[in-house]
Amino acid sequence: MNVSPSxxxxxxxxxxxxxxxxxxxxxxxxxxxxxLQILFLVAIAYVLFVLWRRNREDIAMWSRRSRAPSGSTxxxxxxxxxRTS
Numbered sequence: 001m002n003v004s005p006s007x008x009x010x011x012x013x014x015x016x017x018x019x020x021x022x023x024x025x026x027x028x029x030x031x032x033x034x035x036l037q038i039l040f041l042v043a044i045a046y047v048l049f050v051l052w053r054r055n056r057e058d059i060a061m062w063s064r065r066s067r068a069p070s071g072s073t074x075x076x077x078x079x080x081x082x083r084t085s
């Protein structure tokens with residue numbers, strides 16, 4: 001049987017939603033989603049750290065005024081996403 005990947009993915013999502021609804025796993029879903037939010041923020045922090053490590057010599061040559069927005073923007077974005085949830 002040749003089913004398109006989009007239809008198969010939609011079917012998997014419907015199946016997962018049906019299982020969560022049938023077994024009343026709403027709280028477990030909330031816990032899993034919170035864990036995924038934290039994991040996503042850690043992944044962003046790791047990527048930014050790797051980018052900083054690779055380019056720290058170049059970043060060190062920037063003026064202090066140019067370096068300040070990159071760090072503060074990152075930190076404020078992470079704070080904002082954690083506060084809006």
